[in-house]
Every structure is written in C-alpha cells, then in structure tokens.
Amino acid sequence: MSDDNKSKPRDAAVEKEMAGVPEEFRDDGIENEGENEDSEDSLGEALESLRNDLEAAKQDVLYAKADAQNVRRRAEKDVQDARNYAATGFARDILSVADNLGRAVDSVPAEIREDEKMKGFIVGIEATQRELDKVFGQHGITRIAAKGLPLDPNQHQAMMEVPTDGHEPGTIVQEMQAGYMIKDRLLRPAMVAVAKKPD
Structure with missing residues (x-):
C-alpha cells in the first residue's frame, strides 16, 4: 500500500468525523495557522507593553524614593538649624546689654579705677562682662x-x-x-x- 493510499482512508475518516460539526467550528488548519501568528503578534505586543509599564513603574519608584530622601534631608537640616539658631532672637536682643556694659567699663576714668572704694565695683562689672562673653562663646x-x-x-x-x-x-x-x-x-x-x- 502506497503513502497516498494510507493517507486517503485517514482523510476520509477525518472528513467523516467533521461531517457532523457545523462549518464555523471546523478547524481546517490554514485559518488556524494565521490565527496562531496573529495571537503570537498580539502576545508579543502585550509583553512589550508590560515591559514598558514595568520600566515606567521602576522609574516612578526611584523618583519617589529620591523625593522622600530629599524631604528627609530637608527636615533634618531644618531641625539642625532650629537647634543651632533657636537663640538668635534672644541673642540679638541681649547684644544691647553687652554694648551698654562695655560702654560702662570703658567710661570709667583712671582715677576712679585706682580708688580703693570703687575698685571692687569696677572689678565686679568687668567680671560680669567677661562672664557674658563666656556665655556668648558657649552658644556660638x-x-x-x-x-x-x-x-x-x-x-x-x-x-x-x-x-x-x-x-x-x-x-x-x-x-x-x-x-x-x-x-x-x-x-x-x-x-x-x-x-x-x-x-
């Protein structure tokens, strides 16, 4: 029996089985190949779209992390500045006290400095001025x-x-x-x- 004869009964058997199947549900093999190619193309496009979406999501996550890090750094700097410069207003106000104290010390005449009765008073003012300078130094x-x-x-x-x-x-x-x-x-x-x- 030749190959052609072998395939004929098989084709006939297939035809016999397909006889009861409506036309729209028959798989003739040719259309199926085209459908497979179309489905492969659409699958490739879907994969490419998913890759693009994933890349965009990765970029969004990186930007969000960078923004969060910048916000954290700014907050830390603000806290540090608040610690370092919290006394700025008070220090600016107390400078006039230091100015007046300095003027008082500078305006004392030499003869009063030598007077034994006034010497303790002058020494006390100068000690207060030194103490104020020391406190300034402690606060930068x-x-x-x-x-x-x-x-x-x-x-x-x-x-x-x-x-x-x-x-x-x-x-x-x-x-x-x-x-x-x-x-x-x-x-x-x-x-x-x-x-x-x-x-």
Whole structure:
C-alpha cells in the first residue's frame, strides 16, 4: 500500500468525523495557522507593553524614593538649624546689654579705677562682662574682627569715611558698634568708619 493510499482512508475518516460539526467550528488548519501568528503578534505586543509599564513603574519608584530622601534631608537640616539658631532672637536682643556694659567699663576714668572704694565695683562689672562673653562663646556667638581690616560688606557696615594717609582706602579705622556672628550666620554687622584718600 502506497503513502497516498494510507493517507486517503485517514482523510476520509477525518472528513467523516467533521461531517457532523457545523462549518464555523471546523478547524481546517490554514485559518488556524494565521490565527496562531496573529495571537503570537498580539502576545508579543502585550509583553512589550508590560515591559514598558514595568520600566515606567521602576522609574516612578526611584523618583519617589529620591523625593522622600530629599524631604528627609530637608527636615533634618531644618531641625539642625532650629537647634543651632533657636537663640538668635534672644541673642540679638541681649547684644544691647553687652554694648551698654562695655560702654560702662570703658567710661570709667583712671582715677576712679585706682580708688580703693570703687575698685571692687569696677572689678565686679568687668567680671560680669567677661562672664557674658563666656556665655556668648558657649552658644556660638562670636565678635567680628573689624579695626585694621579691609571692609567686608558681609560682616561690616560702613557708617562714614575718614580721610587719612595712614591707612589704605577701604581699611576700617574705627569701630562704632561691635558686630557678632552666631555660628556661621551674621547676627549683627559691625558698624565702622573706613579710610579714604584725603581730598
């Protein structure tokens, strides 16, 4: 029996089985191949779409993590700044007390300093001034250096110009009011007079 004869009864058997199946449900093999290709294409497109969605989701998660980290860092910095500079308002107010205390010490004449009756009083005021400076230092409040230095607009405020040949123009020749820093921030600028060339 040849191969053609072998396949004919098989085809006939298939035809016999398919005879009772309605036309729309018959699988003729040709259409099925096209459907398989279409389903493979649509499956590939779906996979590609899922990959794109996954990549976008990964990016969103990374951005969300970065935002959360930035918010945390900002919050930590705000807390640190609040600790470091919480006393700024109070320190600015107490500077006038330090100014008046310094003026009181500076205004005492030499003869009164030598008077035995007043010596204890003067020593007490000077000790109070030293204690105040020590407390300032403990809280990061430092006096700004001024006299003899070039004018720094970030720390000094020029109130007047003094014509002189003895200093370079722009050099501070007099400090009218002391300036202070609190840690790395300006608490109050030093009010100064600066040298200028004589007319």
